[in-house]
Amino acid sequence: ERVKGVTSVVSGYTGGSVANASYEQVSTGKTGHAESVRITFDPKAISFREILEIFFATHDPTTLDRQGADVGSQYRSAIFYETTEQSAEAEKMLKELEAAHTWDNPIVTEVKPLTAFYPAEKYHQRYYDQHSEQPYCQVVINPKLEKLQQKFAARLKADG
Numbered sequence: 001e002r003v004k005g006v007t008s009v010v011s012g013y014t015g016g017s018v019a020n021a022s023y024e025q026v027s028t029g030k031t032g033h034a035e036s037v038r039i040t041f042d043p044k045a046i047s048f049r050e051i052l053e054i055f056f057a058t059h060d061p062t063t064l065d066r067q068g069a070d071v072g073s074q075y076r077s078a079i080f081y082e083t084t085e086q087s088a089e090a091e092k093m094l095k096e097l098e099a100a101h102t103w104d105n106p107i108v109t110e111v112k113p114l115t116a117f118y119p120a121e122k123y124h125q126r127y128y129d130q131h132s133e134q135p136y137c138q139v140v141i142n143p144k145l146e147k148l149q150q151k152f153a154a155r156l157k158a159d160g
Contacts, residue, residue, distance in 0.1 A: 002148065002156050005046025010038045011120040011127065014080050021118045029072040036080065038117050048086050049156070052093050057151050059143040061097075062105035068140040079109075080114040087111060096097070131149065 001009045013021040016033030026033045039051060049155060061077045069117075080088040090111045098107055128141050149156065 001121050003046065003051075003152070004155055005044075006039055006051075007040045007042055008038075008040040010040075010117075011124045012036055012038060012118050013074075013077060013113060014038075014114060014117045019116070023121055023124060026074050027072075031074075033118075034076050034078050034080075035072060035074050035120075036078070036117070037055065038119075046155070047111050048089050049093065053092060054148065054152055054155070055079070056093070056097060056109075058103075058147045060103075061107045061109040062103045064108045068136075070140075077109040080117075081110060081111065082114050087113070094114055 012035075013023075013026045013031075013033040014036045016026070016031040018025055018031040018033065020025055021031055021033050025031050026035065041048075041051060059077065063077070065071060065076050067072050067075045067077070076086075079086075079090045081090055093109055094109065094111065097103075128137050128145075132141075
């Protein structure tokens with residue numbers, strides 16, 4: 001939501017087999033869901049490719065089933081697309097990043113169609129804004145926000 005053109009961000013779960021997935025279920029690693037965010041954006045203000053650029057610049061897409069200290073398939077790096085154009089753009093970017101040897105290790109990010117998306121519980125929405133002092137936010141989220149500010153300052157909203 002700090003990026004120009006992004007109109008909403010909802011934390012949730014997708015890519016699994018359990019209907020109406022909850023954090024309690026997903027955190028077991030047995031539902032097949034990934035913890036995810038659904039981003040709604042104005043394509044006149046920001047492209048899907050620009051969102052992908054931010055995604056790849058602010059997390060490590062080379063660690064299988066892990067983000068920071070969190071381990072399990074629910075923490076996998078994944079792009080869930082809604083259109084064939086988004087799928088093609090994501091696959092194209094993956095090929096470009098691999099060819100550029102951007103990371104020492106291979107990219108493990110999945111590109112899958114978006115099926116059902118289940119919004120996370122209210123206490124997970126805007127988590128950082130409510131808990132920025134928590135160790136998880138300090139250790140995992142702050143470095144990502146610093147990268148966002150350093151690499152994409154021109155794309156950030158004035159209040160972001």
